[in-house]
Amino acid sequence: MHIRSEVQSIGAGVMTLLLAFPVNTFARDRSKTIQQAIDGGRAKNVILFLGDGMGDSEITIARNYHVGAAGRLVMDTLPLTGAYTTYAVEESNPSLPNYVTDSAASGTGWSTGHKTSNGRISTVAGANYISPIPTILELAKQAGYLTGDVSTAELTDATPAVLASHINARGCQGPADMSACGIYKKSNGGPGSIAEQLVDHKVDVLLGGGLQRFAQKTDAGPTVVDQAKSLGYTVVTDAAGLSSVSKGQRVLGLFNSGNMSLEWSGQLALPGNSGPQKCLENQRPSNEPSLADMTRKALELLDRSEGNGKWPGNGLPGFFLQVEGASIDKQDHAENPCGQIGETIAFDEAIAVGLAYAKSHPDTLIVVTADHAHTSQIVDPGTSHPGSVSILTTADGANMYVSYATEPHGVSQDHTGSQLRIAAQGPQAANVVGVTDQTDLFHTFARALGLE
Ligand SMILES: [Mg+2]
Ligand SMILES: [Zn+2]
Numbered sequence: 348m349h350i351r352s353e354v355q356s357i358g359a360g361v362m363t364l365l366l367a368f369p370v371n372t373f374a375r376d377r378s379k380t381i382q383q384a385i386d387g388g389r390a391k392n393v394i395l396f397l398g399d400g401m402g403d404s405e406i407t408i409a410r411n412y413h414v415g416a417a418g419r420l421v422m423d424t425l426p427l428t429g430a431y432t433t434y435a436v437e438e439s440n441p442s443l444p445n446y447v448t449d450s451a452a453s454g455t456g457w458s459t460g461h462k463t464s465n466g467r468i469s470t471v472a473g474a475n476y477i478s479p480i481p482t483i484l485e486l487a488k489q490a491g492y493l494t495g496d497v498s499t500a501e502l503t504d505a506t507p508a509v510l511a512s513h514i515n516a517r518g519c520q521g522p523a524d525m526s527a528c529g530i531y532k533k534s535n536g537g538p539g540s541i542a543e544q545l546v547d548h549k550v551d552v553l554l555g556g557g558l559q560r561f562a563q564k565t566d567a568g569p570t571v572v573d574q575a576k577s578l579g580y581t582v583v584t585d586a587a588g589l590s591s592v593s594k595g596q597r598v599l600g601l602f603n604s605g606n607m608s609l610e611w612s613g614q615l616a617l618p619g620n621s622g623p624q625k626c627l628e629n630q631r632p633s634n635e636p637s638l639a640d641m642t643r644k645a646l647e648l649l650d651r652s653e654g655n656g657k658w659p660g661n662g663l664p665g666f667f668l669q670v671e672g673a674s675i676d677k678q679d680h681a682e683n684p685c686g687q688i689g690e691t692i693a694f695d696e697a698i699a700v701g702l703a704y705a706k707s708h709p710d711t712l713i714v715v716t717a718d719h720a721h722t723s724q725i726v727d728p729g730t731s732h733p734g735s736v737s738i739l740t741t742a743d744g745a746n747m748y749v750s751y752a753t754e755p756h757g758v759s760q761d762h763t764g765s766q767l768r769i770a771a772q773g774p775q776a777a778n779v780v781g782v783t784d785q786t787d788l789f790h791t792f793a794r795a796l797g798l799e
Pocket of ligand 2: 400450676677680
């Protein structure tokens with residue numbers, strides 16, 4: 348039902364039917380549907396869809412703009428939903444919370460099941476020694492699962508990094524970026540930069556941006572790309588190259604020197620009001636696959652079901668895959684509502700690819716969540732809104748005022764500290780219901796994969 352009818356009584360016994368604004372109603376009893384969605388069994392595959400900085404505000408802004416307030420995004424359709432807390436801890440005193448996490452500490456939470464301090468990649472808060480904490484990707488790989496890590500950011504950015512590297516500072520992305528990570532340098536006996544560690548982990552599918560980090564020379568001389576090739580990677584740098592990769596090949600796809608290009612553009616938010624705007628869809632550079640394309644290819648390469656869609660099927664362990672919509676966060680920092688919305692919609696399209704896969708592979712746990720809340724807010728047009736504001740004309744034909752006010756205009760906006768949506772379907776999905784913590788997600792994954 349997309350039409351809600353409201354019955355209003357006018358005078359004694361006289362009823363008038365008013366057709367109100369259409370809403371997507373759940374007025375029917377859904378108890379059975381929810382019961383049927385609960386599956387406490389094992390999963391063959393796990394896919395984590397992670398929207399960086401995709402708080403409830405960011406989801407609502409994208410929904411209002413793209414499909415209207417009563418519409419629903421693909422990510423809104425997962426059957427089991429809860430909220431989770433995301434706080435980090437203080438580096439100087441890890442018994443104290445830091446209420447506003449960054450992507451490194453929050454990613455460490457679901458990746459390892461442990462809290463750490465902002466800036467750390469799957470290492471212990473306060474440690475001045477090499478302090479790796481085992482990650483879900485490492486444990487899955489040890490148990491024979493295939494693994495994948497896909498992002499629209501540089502692959503060495505914090506969110507993809509937390510699964511397959513351990514370092515004290517997130518900035519140490521390539522071998523030439525190691526000034527804050529001396530003890531982790533390979534020439535000092537450490538595991539090396541994030542780029543080096545990602546390929547040393549032999550993650551089966553690595554797709555994203557960040558070619559500049561992998562083009563750097565390692566302490567031993569060759570570049571990280573050379574190192575990857577010597578470890579058996581097929582290295583591709585464009586969409587055509589990616590489509591030619593076949594099953595059984597280990598692939599490193601680097602489609603941009605830095606972060607991948609944005610899907611949409613528009614005017615930045617400004618202090619005071621600029622006029623209402625509609626966003627523009629960018630022409631994607633032909634060498635860059637979309638996040639949905641990368642997800643589709645990752646699933647093709649990682650799929651081990653061979654037509655058998657119920658665990659244990661052919662008995663082979665399946666895969667663990669993380670897919671990150673990275674630049675929702677980056678464009679929120681930049682007060683760029685169109686950039687932010689376009690990335691959210693592109694992320695939603697990647698989720699659609701995952702849900703289509705799960706339809707024929709119901710032994711797949713899918714989780715859709717974010718790593719921290721962010722600055723953008725839908726505000727009342729009538730208020731004085733002291734921050735930067737953008738007015739967007741939505742799919743409803745109405746004007747939505749979006750405010751960025753955690754920093755002055757022109758300064759990178761900040762993350763915020765509220766809890767986040769976590770939604771899921773498939774085996775173990777019921778464990779996201781209620782209010783959990785980011786670190787609980789590690790255990791949900793581990794149980795689904797039979798690792799604990
Ligand atoms: Mg990220
Ligand atoms: Zn951020």
